[in-house]
Amino acid sequence: MKRIAVVLLIVLLLILAGLIWRRPALSQEDPPVAEPSPSQVPASQPPPLPLPGDRMLTGYGVDPEEDKQDFRRLYGAISNFHLLHKGIDPRHWSTNSQLTTLLTSPPTATFSLTNPAIQDGRLVDPHGGEVFIHHLSSKSFQLRGPGSDGILYSEDDLVWPTSLNSP
C-alpha cells in the first residue's frame, strides 16, 4: 500500500514538473507577421507565363526543313484553342482574319501578337503565307498553307489533316 502511494506521488510530481516546464512556451505569443511594404518587394517579378499558343509554337518557321512538322504544330495549337474555348460557331472563325482575331484578342486570346504564326494580323504557315481554314464540320477543320512557293492550291501546299475524314 505504501509502495503504491509512493509511486502515485512520483507520477504526480512528474506531471507537475512537466506542466511547470511547458508553461512559458504556452504563454509566449507568436510575433505578428509584418506586411511587406512596396519598397521591400523585389524589383524583378517572374515574367508571366507564355500563352498556350505561344508555348506550343516556339521555334515555328525557323527551320524550313521542319515546315510540315511546324504546320502540324499550328493545327495542334488551334485545336488546343478550341479545347479551351468550346462551342464557338464556325461562322465566327470561318476566315483567316476572324480566326486570328479570336486567337489574339481577349477574352479568348491564346496567341500573342508576337507569335511566329501571326503576321500582320493574319495566321501564316511556316513560310509566311496566309493559311486557309477549310470547315468540314462544327468540330473539324483542315488547314492549308501555300508552302514555299507562296501559292495556295499548288503542289507544295502544306495541308493538315491530309485526309478530310480524320485528323
Next chain:
Amino acid sequence: MPSSPLTRRRFLGEAGCAALSSTSILSTLLNLQLANKAAAQELPASEDRKTLVCLFLHGGIDSFNLLIPRDDRYQEYLSSRTNLAIAQGDLLSLQQATGGDGKLYGLHPATAGYQDLFNGLGGDEAKRRLSFISNIGTLVQPTSMADYHNGTAPLPRALFSHIDQIEQWQTSVPQGMTELTGWAGRAADVLHDTYNEDLLSMSLSFAGNNPFQVGDSTQQFVMTANGALTFSERGGDANHVTQVKNEAFKSLINRHYHNLMEEAYASLTKNSIEQQAFVQQVFDSVSDDFVSTTFPSTSFGSQLRSALKMIHLRESLGLRRQTIFLSYGGWDHHSELLNTQAGMLEQLAPAILAFQNGIEELGLEDSVLTFSASDFGRTLRSNGNGTDHAWGGNQMVFGGPVDGGRIHGTYPSLALDGADDVGYGGRLLPTTSVDEFFAELLLWFGVKGRSNFEHVLPNLSSFYDVAQANPLDPTTLPLGFLKPGTFES
C-alpha cells in the same frame, strides 16, 4: 390498294416501342400512323403513284455560275466574280415563261440539258419541265441582314461547314438534332403505312446511308446501280473463305435467341437479306431495254438509269409513294472552279436530261418530281482560282408537275458587301428557306394536315401556314412552282 392490317401484335410492338423510347415524338408518330392508317381506308383505288427524287450535289455547288443574270445585272456579276466570270456571250439563254420574275437569265454553257428542260423539251414550250429556286438556304426563321448582324434571330448551327450544312439540308432542322432524322424519313413515317404495301421501304438510296431518309420508324433501303446490295457469293466454291463466312453468318441469324436484343438483331438482319433478295429478283426481272432513252455511260448516268428502273418497278414493289436519293459529289471548288465545274456539269446535265426523257418515254412524267440540293452556295469573290463556303444558292426542281420555265424566290444582288451579302466575300443571306421549298414538294407528295407538317418540317410554321394551300391556286403555295391541280387538298 389495301394497307396492311393493324394486327394486335403490330399495335403492341409499336406501342411498346413508343413506351420504351419514352419520347413524345414516337408517341406522336404512333398517333399519326394510326390516324393515317384509318384515312387509308378511304383512299381511292386509282393509280396514285408518286416518286420524289433528291439529287444531292455534295461539296457545295457554285450555283451563281450556273444561273447568271443576262441583263444589266451582268455587270454586277462581272465585278464580283472577276476572273471566275463566264463571258456574257457564252451564256445559254433562258426564255422565262410568264409568271416568273420577268428578268433575263442565262445558264452555264455546259448545261444545254437544263436549257432544254427550262425552255421546253425538244423546243416544245408546253413541255417546260424545270424551274429554279433562287437564293435558297437553311434558315430557322425569316432573317434580315440586321437580324444576322445583331444576333436578333437564331441562325442555323455551324454555317459554312460541310457536314453540318449537308445534315441541315437533309433534316430541315438547322438548330441541329441529337438524334438525326431526315425530312423524307419523317414523311415516310406518316405516309408509308397509308400508301404502301409492307414489302419494301419506300426510301431508296443509290448513294449509301444518308440522314435524308432516316425516319423514326422507317429506314432507307440502300442500292447500287446494279441492284440490291447482297452477300458476295464468290461463285460456287463452297470452301471459299467468303462463302464459309456467309454460311456461318446465315446460320447465326437463323437461330432463335432468348435475349430480346439478340433476337431483334437476328430478325432485322434476316429481314434485310430477304428484302435484298426480293429487290434483286424484281430488278433482274426487267431487261435493260426497258427504256430506249440513251443515258451517258458515266457512273452518274448508270445511277440515274437504275433509279428510273426502280421508279418503273414501284408497282411491283408495292409502292405508291417512293423517295429516291442520288448523289453527285465533288463540287467543293476552292482551288479551280472554271474548268473543273465545266467538266462536271458536262457530265451532270446530259444525265439529268436523259433521266427526264426516260421518265417521259415511260409516261411517268406527272408522277415524278426531282429536285437538287447542295451543302451551301459559294462566295462570289474569287480566292484566286476558286471560291469558298457560303450560304444561299440556286437550286432546281423539274418534272411534269412543275410549271417550268420560271425563276422562283428572289434572285439576289450579286454586289460584294451589297444588300444580300453578310460579308467576307459575297456570302448571301438566303431569302427563301429550305422549309418553303420542301413544303411544296411534300404537298405534292401527299403529306396533309398541319400536324403532319409539324412533324415533318418543324420550323415550317415560321415561314408558311399549310392551311392556306389551295391546289388550284399556285399563289397560295409556298413558292408556287407546282402546276394547278397536281395534288389534292
